[in-house]
Amino acid sequence: MSAFAFYVYCIAETAAAAQLPAGALPVAIEEDAKLEWISINNLAALVSQVPKETYSEESLADHLTDATWTAIRAMRHETVVEYVAKRASVIPLRFGTIYLERSGIEQMLNEKGREFEEIIEHLRGREEWGVNVYCDRAVLLSSITSVSPVLRDLVERAQQASPGQSYLMQKKIETLKVDEARTAVSRIVDEIEEKLKAQADEARRLRILKVETTEHGELKAKFAFLVQRSGFEEFRDTAEQLAREHQAAGVRLELTGPWPVYNFVQDLKG
Amino acid sequence: MSTSFDQMIVSEEWDSTDLSLLETLDHVLNRGLVIAGEITISVADIDLVFVGLNVLVSSVETAHEVLRKRQTE
DSSP: OOSEEEEEEEEEEHHHHHTSOGGGSOOOSSTTSOEEEEEETTEEEEEEEEEHHHHSHHHHHHHHTSHHHHHHHHHHHHHHHHHHHTTSOEEEEEEEEEESSHHHHHHHHHHHHHHHHHHHHHHTTEEEEEEEEEEOHHHHHHHHHHHOHHHHHHHHHHHHSOHHHHHHHHHHHHHHHHHHHHHHHHHHHHHHHHHHHTTSSEEEEEOOSSOOEETTEEEEEEEEEEEEGGGHHHHHHHHHHHHHHHGGGTEEEEEEEEEOSGGGTTTSOO | OOTTEEEOSOSSOOOOTTSOHHHHHHHHHHOSBOOOOSBOOOHHHHHHHHHHHHHHHHSHHHHHHHHHHHHHO
16 A cells, blocks of 8 residues: 555646646645646646545644644645646635545546536636625724715714713714724625626625724635636626725725635535 | 725735635635545534634734745745
């Protein structure tokens, strides 16, 4: 039994793989191994050998708890997939797909060949773009009065009221501001999703893994869009337009990409 | 050009030295096609890993170390 297993990065067409000589490929997940293509008919899986000792189920679970170890390998995985995605239509696999034998990969390519070919065809000429929506709460709260008729009315009445009444109304205003701000953000996020979706083939709303507060404010929504290369200019113009429109409300958009199409392959049966 | 718009990565070259590390790790670890290999990492494992990575990445020095390794090796 060999001391090595096979780590799989992505799947492409055999013809495309032939254009990407193994010698020119980036560093493998374990740097002393070489990347190679394992091909069956029209499809090829990009793999490299990894020591079974490190990548056995138990040992791998241990290594994964070492964040630096994992981050370095995840970045190598990404570098390899990006290299291929830049040059060919490719199915990116999630980190940590490992086969014990070469024959296991050949069998997998055989069994799922049709499905893979369909996915590759569907993704051809398309890229994934990420859009993150941030909101600066302080800016939003200070701008909310001008866009909310109810609030504006209340503020005007509070100015004319007696000191006692004014105090109570002020409390009401603060509560209302928070409610209105929440509604405004959710409306803006929906609008961003809808308008960008119209410029894309597909859209996904992604879960936010933790509340990220950055210099741009708090992360409110995270989207992935599948965009045709030929349609990217329009997509970006729309995003810029949206960013300008909602800047005054403290909303910022962040565009990331192009990514390998990570978010548009995971729904398919594995 | 609107100042409220940040394009983190340029489309010309996929050179991503300035790309958010956490963003990349999120893609690689949480997404992508899942094929049942012979050794697999469970989703629960990955979620745990991600918590650790959040901590790691918040240390700028370590994040740079990871990026440097990615570039040079």
